[in-house]
Each structure stands twice: as C-alpha cells, then as structure tokens.
Amino acid sequence: MKKTLQFFLALALFLGALALPALAADGRLVIDDAELLTSDACARLEESAQAVSAEYRCDVAILTVQSLDGWDVESYAEQAYDQKGFGWGDAKDGVLLLVSMEARDYYILTYGYGNTAFTDYGKELLEDTFLPALSDGDYERSFAHFIENSGVYLDQARGGSPVDRPQPVPQKAPLLTKVLLVLLCSLGPALIFCWNQLSKMKSAKPARSAGNYIPADGVRVIRKEDVFLYRTVVRHKIPQASNNTPRSGGIGGGGGTTVRSSGFSGRGGKF
Amino acid sequence: MPNTATLYQCPACTGPLRFDGGSGKLACDHCGNSYETAVIEALAADKERAAAAAAQPEWATEAAGSPWSDAEKAGLRIYSCPACAAEIICDASTAATSCAYCGNPAVVPKLFSGSLRPDYVLPFRLEKPAALEALQKHYKGKRFLPREFTQQNHIEEIRGIYVPFWLFDCQAEADVCFRATRVHSSTVRDEQITVTEHFRLTRGGQVAFQKIPVDGSTKMPDAHMDAIEPYDYKELRPFSTAYLPGFQAERYDVDAATSAERANVRIRKSVEESFSATVAGYGGCTTEYANIALAQGEVKYALLPVWMLNTRWKNQTFTFAMNGQTGKLIGDLPVAWPRVAAWFAGIAAPLAAVAGLLLYLLGEGL
Ligand SMILES: [Zn+2]
Ligand SMILES: [Zn+2]
Numbered sequence: 001m002k003k004t005l006q007f008f009l010a011l012a013l014f015l016g017a018l019a020l021p022a023l024a025a026d027g028r029l030v031i032d033d034a035e036l037l038t039s040d041a042c043a044r045l046e047e048s049a050q051a052v053s054a055e056y057r058c059d060v061a062i063l064t065v066q067s068l069d070g071w072d073v074e075s076y077a078e079q080a081y082d083q084k085g086f087g088w089g090d091a092k093d094g095v096l097l098l099v100s101m102e103a104r105d106y107y108i109l110t111y112g113y114g115n116t117a118f119t120d121y122g123k124e125l126l127e128d129t130f131l132p133a134l135s136d137g138d139y140e141r142s143f144a145h146f147i148e149n150s151g152v153y154l155d156q157a158r159g160g161s162p163v164d165r166p167q168p169v170p171q172k173a174p175l176l177t178k179v180l181l182v183l184l185c186s187l188g189p190a191l192i193f194c195w196n197q198l199s200k201m202k203s204a205k206p207a208r209s210a211g212n213y214i215p216a217d218g219v220r221v222i223r224k225e226d227v228f229l230y231r232t233v234v235r236h237k238i239p240q241a242s243n244n245t246p247r248s249g250g251i252g253g254g255g256g257t258t259v260r261s262s263g264f265s266g267r268g269g270k271f
Numbered sequence: 272m273p274n275t276a277t278l279y280q281c282p283a284c285t286g287p288l289r290f291d292g293g294s295g296k297l298a299c300d301h302c303g304n305s306y307e308t309a310v311i312e313a314l315a316a317d318k319e320r321a322a323a324a325a326a327q328p329e330w331a332t333e334a335a336g337s338p339w340s341d342a343e344k345a346g347l348r349i350y351s352c353p354a355c356a357a358e359i360i361c362d363a364s365t366a367a368t369s370c371a372y373c374g375n376p377a378v379v380p381k382l383f384s385g386s387l388r389p390d391y392v393l394p395f396r397l398e399k400p401a402a403l404e405a406l407q408k409h410y411k412g413k414r415f416l417p418r419e420f421t422q423q424n425h426i427e428e429i430r431g432i433y434v435p436f437w438l439f440d441c442q443a444e445a446d447v448c449f450r451a452t453r454v455h456s457s458t459v460r461d462e463q464i465t466v467t468e469h470f471r472l473t474r475g476g477q478v479a480f481q482k483i484p485v486d487g488s489t490k491m492p493d494a495h496m497d498a499i500e501p502y503d504y505k506e507l508r509p510f511s512t513a514y515l516p517g518f519q520a521e522r523y524d525v526d527a528a529t530s531a532e533r534a535n536v537r538i539r540k541s542v543e544e545s546f547s548a549t550v551a552g553y554g555g556c557t558t559e560y561a562n563i564a565l566a567q568g569e570v571k572y573a574l575l576p577v578w579m580l581n582t583r584w585k586n587q588t589f590t591f592a593m594n595g596q597t598g599k600l601i602g603d604l605p606v607a608w609p610r611v612a613a614w615f616a617g618i619a620a621p622l623a624a625v626a627g628l629l630l631y632l633l634g635e636g637l
Binding site: 208213219227238 | 306310314412414415416446451458463464465466467468469470472475476477478479480492498501536538541544545546549590592601602603604611614616619620622623625626627
C-alpha cells in the first residue's frame with residue numbers, strides 16, 4: 001500500500017515536472033496560472049502575501065490552475081506545494097490555497113507550522129471567509145480575504161492558541177459530588193461506629209444453627225458430584241476514547257489537526 | 272428415536288429441548304446449549320426431591336424422661352403460680368416463697384403429680400454473686416447505655432432456675448443439592464465477554480448432632496435461652512433430686528415433639544452449612560434443596576442451670592440470663608438515643624471538616 005503510494009507520488013512528481021513548467025523557486029507566493037487576476041491585482045496580492053509570510057515566518061500562498069491534469073485535488077496540491085517551492089525556511093512551513101477552474105475545486109493545504117496554525121476546524125472557518133467571493137468570481141477579493149485571515153490565524157497561533165474547536169473546559173467536580181463525597185467520608189465511619197455499638201446492646205439472639213453440637217469428625221460426606229450444566233455468555237461493549245487520529249498542536253478532545261503521513265493536512269471542496 | 276420432542280425444558284433458558292441424534296445429547300435451539308440426557312433427568316428428579324425436602328424429620332420423643340419414683344415424689348413439692356401459671360418443682364427443704372418467673376410472692380403449693388422425671392441435670396457451678404458481677408461486666412463498654420440505667424436500676428430479682436431442656440441427639444442422613452457458578456471474564460478488542468458456567472453440585476452423607484438444647488418452657492424467652500449456649504456437657508449428670516436444694520426447677524410446658532421443630536430448623540441450617548463448606552472452587556453457591564432424614568433420633572430431658580436477673584427501669588422490664596455453668600450473660604439493654612446522636616455527630620462533624628478541607632485544598636485539581 002505504502003509502496004504503491006510512493007510510486008504514485010514519484011510518478012506524480014515526474015509528471016508534475018512535465019505538466020507544470022518551471023515557474024517555481026523564484027519565491028513567488030501568488031501564482032495565477034489560470035489567469036484569473038489582472039497583473040495589478042496579482043502584484044497587490046503578492047505584496048500582502050509576502051508581508052504576512054515574513055511577519056509570521058510561514059508562507060501564505062495561492063495557486064490557481066486551469067486543470068488538475070486528471071489528479072485528485074489533494075495529490076495535486078501536495079505535489080504543487082513541493083514543485084513550486086512553497087513553505088518558509090527548511091521546515092517548509094506554510095499554507096496554500098489551490099484553486100482549479102476545470103471542476104471548480106479549491107483546496108487548503110498546510111505543512112509544518114501551517115498544520116499547527118490551521119487546525120481542521122480552523123480550515124473550516126477559514127473557508128467561510130473566502131468562499132463566497134470565490135463563488136461569485138470575485139477572485140481578488142476572495143484571495144485578499146484568504147491572505148488577510150491567514151494572518152489572523154497565524155497571529156492567534158503565535159499567541160499560543162490556534163483557532164480551534166472550542167475545547168470542553170475541564171470541569172471542576174460539581175458541588176453536589178463534593179457534598180456527597182464529604183457526607184460519605186463523615187457519615188460512613190460514624191454510621192459504622194454507631195451500628196457496631198448499637199449491635200452490642202442487643203445480645204438476646206435466637207440461634208440459627210447447631211454447629212456447636214456437631215462432634216469432631218461428625219460430618220461425613222460420602223457422595224459428591226459436580227456436574228456442569230450450561231454456560232451463558234454476556235457481551236458488553238467497552239466504550240473507548242477515540243485516540244486513533246494523530247494530531248499536531250497537542251490538543252485533544254475533538255480539536256487539532258489531522259495530519260497525513262505525507263506531513264500535509266488539508267481541506268477542500270467545490271466553489 | 273431421533274428428533275422426538277420431549278417435555279424437558281432447557282435449564283438455561285426454559286426453551287424446549289430436542290433430542291439430537293447426531294450427538295446423542297439434548298439440544299436447545301433457542302440458546303444453543305446441549306446436555307447429556309442423564310443431566311436433564313437428574314435435574315427433573317431434583318424438582319421432586321425439593322418438594323419432598325420440606326418434610327419434617329421424625330423424632331422418637333417417647334424415650335425422653337422417665338416416671339418419678341415414689342420416694343422422689345415424697346421429697347418434692349410443687350408450687351403453681353396463679354399469676355403466670357408456672358409450675359415450680361422444689362426440694363421439700365426449699366420453701367418456694369415467690370414465683371421464679373414473674374416474681375409473684377403468692378405461690379400455691381400443689382400435690383405433686385405426674386410429669387416426667389428428667390434424664391439429666393447439669394449442676395450449678397456459679398453462685399449469685401457471680402451473676403451480679405457478670406451483669407456489671409455486661410454494662411461495661413456499652414457507650415450507648417443510659418448512665419441513669421446503671422445508677423438507678425436495682426436488680427429486683429435474681430434467681431437460679433433449673434430450666435427444662437429437651438436435648439436432641441441424631442445422625443442426620445442428608446442429600447444437599449447446590450447450584451454453583453464459575454465466572455470467566457475476558458476482553459476481546461472492544462468487548463467485555465463474561466462467560467458464566469453453571470453447575471449442579473450434590474453432597475450426600477451424614478452429620479452427627481449431640482444434644483442440641485431446646486428449652487421446654489414458655490416462660491423462658493427462647494432468644495435468651497439460645498444466646499447463653501453452649502453448655503459443657505461433660506458435667507452432665509444422671510438426674511438426682513440431690514441437686515435441687517436451694518434452687519427452683521421448672522416443669523416443662525412445651526413437649527418434646529413441639530420443641531423438635533426448633534431443633535429441626537437448626538439441624539437443617541447446620542447440614543447445609545457443613546456440606547456447602549465442602550464446595551470449593553466456585554463463585555456463587557446457592558442451596559437448591561436439602562433432603563434430611565434422621566437416623567437414631569433421640570430426645571432426652573434435662574435440667575440446665577440458668578441465673579435469671581430482672582430489672583425495671585422507666586416502667587420497662589429488662590431480663591438478663593446467665594449460663595449457670597459457664598457464666599455467659601446476655602440480655603438486651605436500653606439505648607440512650609441522645610448519646611447515639613452525640614457520638615454520631617462527634618464522629619461525623621470532625622471528619623466532615625477534614626474531608627471538606629482536603630477537598631478544598633485539592634479543589635483546583637478536581
Ligand atoms: Zn436454552
Ligand atoms: Zn409466676
């Protein structure tokens with residue numbers, strides 16, 4: 001499975017190298033291969049993307065293409081991220097918005113620190129900021145929103161709390177539980193003591209058995225048979241905490257980022 | 272006869288059992304269990320035996336006691352109490368001045384007549400002062416005893432009485448059937464699987480009982496008489512009127528056959544207990560039935576020594592009984608409920624304070 005994946009990735013890279021002309025590695029963050037923007041708009045967006053990226057040391061990039069060349073949007077985004085040389089520094093930290101016109105696909109891809117700053121839930125919220133304009137065909141406004149809000153997300157992440165699903169606050173034991181606990185700890189021993197003392201007050205008890213009157217070796221068991229009858233089986237589901245999705249950001253309980261083995265995480269759809 | 276429907280029920284789910292020709296077993300299609308035919312037949316027989324188990328064992332009560340000789344009759348006096356109808360046997364030299372049971376001072380001498388001569392007597396070993404001392408000891412360490420009870424109450428009467436007892440001897444021939452379970456629990460992936468194995472256990476054999484005492488007196492509270500057991504029968508002597516002077520003896524007013532019911536209950540319980548003690552390696556064990564037949568059931572009539580102490584406090588009578596041989600004293604005591612409340616609060620309040628403080632200190636973590 002992994003081998004096949006690697007093969008396809010290698011193939012993708014190879015084909016990608018052919019399909020995507022060598023536009024990469026010049027440090028550009030807004031690449032408008034689909035030619036949706038005017039050159040002025042493209043320059044303005046490039047400027048703000050560069051500013052945000054430098055500020056937070058994490059690339060905020062946009063790539064538009066006419067077609068995915070038959071690839072699924074996720075794989076295409078990943079190979080494009082590598083091909084175009086997106087990502088800040090050696091760690092390749094970054095977030096990429098890929099827009100493909102052919103089937104009106106969009107995809108938010110993050111890598112490295114981008115995975116920390118843009119959680120699954122964060123990506124969902126981020127969509128709402130640029131999707132309406134994207135659907136309307138107002139590409140410049142849509143991308144401007146994307147860059148601007150990415151800055152907000154990165155700022156939040158720098159503050160130590162990336163935009164994420166509201167965490168259930170670890171609740172203090174409710175008052176009732178505390179009261180019950182105190183009652184148990186205090187009334188329990190008092191009850192045991194009083195019960196024990198009260199039982200001493202009553203000593204005229206009728207005898208229930210006659211064990212005192214069985215002489216030594218008075219019990220002789222000569223017939224003894226143990227027969228297995230049947231078995232009953234009860235199955236009980238154990239509720240388990242779901243801990244099978246690796247997360248970055250170290251936050252549990254419904255939040256965080258689902259990172260693929262490739263190191264990328266992403267979210268996409270149609271606009 | 273393969274696949275013939277039978278009237279047998281599945282012991283696990285009460286579904287109908289079907290004879291499975293392939294395995295030669297009785298199978299239940301409902302729950303999937305299958306049984307050896309012999310097992311199902313044994314279980315069916317159990318039901319009949321359980322119904323039979325309610326039968327009371329028979330005792331040979333005729334052998335208890337013997338007739339008095341004329342010489343003995345001449346040396347004995349009998350008094351009857353008009354208040355409580357007790358009949359008291361005294362040595363001619365011991366004038367009964369009051370009723371040993373109710374304290375009524377006007378006891379009426381009667382002509383000595385009939386009734387059985389005891390087989391045994393267990394002589395008094397402890398005297399009156401020992402009984403008073405034992406009572407003081409009985410009060411000790413009782414934190415809920417009203418202080419005024421020990422200060423104000425006076426022992427109204429203290430009497431040494433030879434109480435009539437029936438002594439039941441037997442060899443119990445018993446078959447006891449238990450149902451027992453063994454529980455295995457294992458976890459497979461996200462399932463907790465609990466397997467309960469059910470077993471039928473039978474134990475058969477004999478249990479010997481020697482001289483189970485049951486008092487033959489309606490005047491004596493049964494609980495008191497049971498609670499001062501046991502007696503040391505090594506000192507049991509063949510009856511002689513020589514042991515009577517100085518003490519009163521009651522004549523039985525519950526016959527041996529009636530008293531046998533109390534002995535039977537205790538025998539049944541003890542047989543079940545001693546047989547279930549041989550059951551090892553099972554989780555739960557319940558008695559299905561206990562079939563008990565008596566061999567060599569024999570009843571003897573004996574007089575056993577008891578000190579009875581009566582005290583009145585706040586218009587209530589408190590009765591204490593002491594084993595006249597071993598000195599074991601028992602008797603219910605009044606409870607000072609305000610003292611109970613004080614102790615309860617005295618323990619609960621500081622503990623609540625400590626628990627509350629601990630919770631407060633750990634509070635942030637909880
Ligand atoms: Zn069944
Ligand atoms: Zn009386």
